[in-house]
Amino acid sequence: MPRTARNPPQDFQPRIYWTRARARAAQVVQNVPQEPSSKASGVTLSSKSAKRVPAVDPTEDTIAGRHMRKLRSEILLELGEEVAIVSEEWTRSLYTDMVSEHALDSYLASPKSGYREGEQRWTQIPQLPTDESDLYGPIFNVISHILSELGETCGEGVTRQVVNSHTSSFKHPDYKNICPDISIKATGPSFQRGKEEDDYIVGIGYSSVASVIDVRLDRLSNDLDQAIQAGFYCRQIYTQQPNRNFVRSLLITENSVRMLHYDRSGFYLTPLINIHRHPRTFIRLVLGISSPNETVLGLDTSIQWQINSATGAKNAGTIVTVDGRGHVVSYQLNMTRPPFLRRHILGRGTTCWYATDPETGAEVVIKDAWRTESKILECDLMTAARGIDGVVQMLRFQDHCAETEAYRPPGFGFGAFERRTKSRTVMQLYGRSIECFTSRYQAISALRDALVGHRDLHGKGVLHRDVSSQNILLGPPNASPGHRGVLIDLDMACWTWASSELRAEVGLGTRRFQSTAVLHNFELKLPPRHDHLDDLESFYNVLCHLVLLYEAPGKRSKEVDDWLRKCETTEDTFEAGVIKAGFIIRFWPVSPWWGDACSKLLRSFRTIVNDIAGDKGYLQRTHKKLPEEKRDALEAMAKEHEGIYDKVIELFDDALVSIEKEDNISNSTPTATSADPGVASDKPKAIASLKRRSTDEHPDAPPPKRLSPPPIARAASPENLPSPEVRPEAPLPRLRRSGRSIPTADPTPTLAPPTGPHPKAIAIRKDALPKRSLPASNSKARANPKKRTHDTRPKASPPKAVRRSARLNRA
Structure with missing residues (x-):
């Protein structure tokens, strides 16, 4: 019986990082290469053995064999079928x-x-x-x-x-x-x-x-x-x-x-x-x-643990590094927080250790990573990022901790072998991933500050190229603007003036968050540079990942998740680009928990991204330009949009102001009681704030920036309630934003928006969505929705938007 191996649990969804090496490996799976042996390095190539392996053995175990076939494809994709001997x-x-x-x-x-x-x-x-x-x-x-x-x-x-x-x-x-x-x-x-x-x-x-x-x-x-x-x-x-x-x-x-x-x-x-x-x-x-x-x-002995003799488990540990003066510094490992690591064999092998600084007592994160010989030293990029709010800050750096070349015969030059060097970076510790948000304000403010940090980093000549939800962390509790979200991981970053490298390294990043242009660049003979517009679309994809995938903190939408996974599972980059473009165009309803402010932010950001993606897509597909002309036109387009950051940041600032107003209004509203105060109701109370906490889903996430005040005590009798009829047994409908002022004769108070879906919730009309078009299209005309004709109430002068309660309007 041939040997088999079990795949990881089905509920584990790995992050897909797409690189040129991964693309080469995918091609190897389809076509077994026939390369000559490398006599100079004493290495031979075995590829015939790949052809002798049967797809399915008739005697194979039905349980283990199913897992083996999936694992086989994963390892072949990662390492290829070339066997160096x-x-x-x-x-x-x-x-x-x-x-x-x-x-x-x-x-x-x-x-x-x-x-x-x-x-x-x-x-x-x-x-x-x-x-x-x-x-x-x-x-x-x-x-x-x-x-x-x-x-x-x-x-x-x-x-x-x-x-x-x-x-x-x-x-x-x-x-x-x-x-x-x-x-x-x-x-x-x-x-x-x-x-x-x-x-x-x-x-x-x-x-x-x-x-x-x-x-x-x-x-x-x-x-x-x-x-x-x-x-x-x-x-x-x-x-x-x-x-x-x-x-x-x-x-x-x-x-x-x-x-x-x-x-x-x-x-x-x-x-x-x-x-x-x-x-x-x-x-x-x-x-x-x-x-x-x-x-x-093969173990790194600069990282050691003390073992509990009774249980055999690690109960304390240290990690040693060297500072800029050559002095050895020993950090105590945080044993309550296991290290973050990537499960792949080949590649950067990033491992992040959580520890305590022996001099300051501050919490730090120590990152071990293996870079290729041609890669820019991350230390240099992080030095350029010093002092920039919203970007990870480096404390110490140690290079040449180990080299893969030392584990091979002298002169080893087999196939696509790339020598990798291990480095160790000590950085400030921030919060958990932005996916661990507990309030609307926390999520949007963190993404906004990371975007500002990306803009300022780009101003220093550094392009990130791997914007994703895992590379945006929440800031500390009660952080000031600029520190509420932090952009981390400069492994794939590059100098903006390195045109040759930016053109050669096509398709870097995390597949789920890559721009459509980055995916379609694989089809071009002369791909353009990865630019800040591609990273800007990645920020939009992070916003979609938050607002569309999460219906509330910790609650994911299966439909959206399945759609996003389509981009990760296909190896065809063109198909992935088509799927990504379809995701931008398609209307996705926003969960009522996010409210109108976040829905408006998503629509406005989508308009900007849609126009840029449409312009790039037209230049990529046109037959009227030569390959070099296409590349030059695409790169010129990036220079024409240098000021686009400010437009997007303004959208976030407006959304945060609206969220804050909505929360202040909802926090000041009394909580309605049951229609019959003498009978205990089994239905939950209406929440007092849109920013609800979810410690069950995110036990380690920091608290929201602004905590809601304690709920107001329930009224003792119906006389203390507002005059309109209240129906607590009916589910709350979805809120609609109103631009009209409320007549002074109507004393109806405002309440918080509902927390769950309602069968009569009003969705945003499809005619209000931007449509992808050629560069000559009128994006402003598309973005404006048609006027509602059913409303006959008199219009007042445009005051500040006031949220009305659809629940009380039924009275």
Whole structure:
């Protein structure tokens, strides 16, 4: 039965980051490349094995096989089907300092080792096994004896133990074929006893293994299948051990051993080396992946934990970095907040640690990331951002913490290999993602301040290029304007004057928030530069993500979520661009919780974005211009809209003023009582503020900027109520904004807008929506809705807008 692997839980929705490398990987899935071997670097290319792997094996397990097929496509898309195989000579040079030649000779000459030098064979391992299960016990015994006799002495609190999964109790028996056959169980400063539900066998999970070993039959093994299976193990270890720099595992057959290596630049395999003719190499590889030295295992030892001896869990930890003067600074890790990390193997491998500054006692976030050699140093970009409100601020920076080139043979130049360097940045700690908002005012003000920060950063010559909801954080409680929202993560940022780089790096960003122009640039022979208009549309997409996706704090709309996921699941960038354009044009009703102010903001912002996207789309699709003329026209368009920031910021400022007025009016309104005060009502009270808190959905989110006052006490009798008839048993209708003044003869008080939908809620008419058109269209005429003809009330001079209660108007 071929090996299989389980995909992550179905309710986990990963963020899709689209890069040129990802686009190349997607093409590799469809067309297996035929590149010649790289003799100079001692690396060969294995691509034939990809063709030998059947799509569906008739004997495969129906449960595990379904997950394997999905996981296979994920890993192929991420890493590609090109398998780099390093030279056997370099493989023999690995871990030579783990054990001396004299110790090896003595061990192999001993009858207890199970190796017969005269026969050149490990006698315990069957020569002609009929099934994999024939190999589990013998290989386990050989490895256990090697560790007990030749393994390094472990220090206090450090252990290494070989475990045969097939003689243990599987936590999930249906998935026993997708678990490692042999595990090197570990204890020490970087390992812990994980949650019981995360174990694959009783007492062992990926948080407590130094490495894993797979067992195969020679005739059933192939390069790509092995790489996919080991890639699954690697991904789990990276997730459970976030201080990993690289992960290595072994594959052992009845005759051979192979090491599989994974890091942020990709993966490679060693050739299959005969364990009977080269027992010394076999022993060194076993000792290497089970070493008590965590650096040898691929762990970053500048991050260490203290382990509770009773529970086996991490209860304290430190992370060490170096300041600008070269002094070592040790930060205490916040153990109540786990680190943020990306679950992919290849790429930046961003990991954010939450810690406390030893000098100031302030909370900080420490970011580890792996950048390519050609990438601009994030430290330089963050230096340019110093002092800019609404943009993340750097405190310390350390470069060259590690390099992926050091884990490969000298001169390694296989395929699209890119050397990556690890850096560590200490930054101020802000709030949680803007998605954790608890009030309208908090969400809109945070997005507004991040937009202002983006404008000022662009004025310093830095373009962000990855605006998303995850890269906009809430400011601290009661923050002043300019600090209510913060734009973070300058990994993909670039200098605005670097035209060649801005043109070459097409399609960067988070797929859900990319502009339509960025997606369609893949179709152009000469794509234009990524510009601030693309980032501006990303801000609009964040606003849609908040106002349309969330019906209230923590409550998501399945229909909108499904639509947005269409952009992330398709690999066709043109199709994704069409879907994104359709999303902009389509009318989406705004939840009543957001009120008219946010609805108006969305419509006005959409008008601006729609016009820009229409103009860019026309230039991208026109056949009247040569490729170079298209590029120049698109880049000139960005220069013509340098002042567009102020228009959009003004929309946000107007919306915040309206929200504040609405909240002040609703906060000053008495709460109506039940029609029968003597009977307890099972219906909820009308809320006193549009800005309601939702601590159940967001327990860690900061409180809103302005808290509502305590609710006014209920009236003791009906005489204290307003004169109009109140019907508390009926659901509240949706509010409509009115531009008319209220006649003074009408004493009807105003109430807060409803919190839920109503069957008679009035939606914005479709004729009020902007329509995509060519650049010559009249956008102002489109944006104005038709006058309502059913209203016969006399018009007063245009005063400030006053919110009326539709609930009381029924009287």
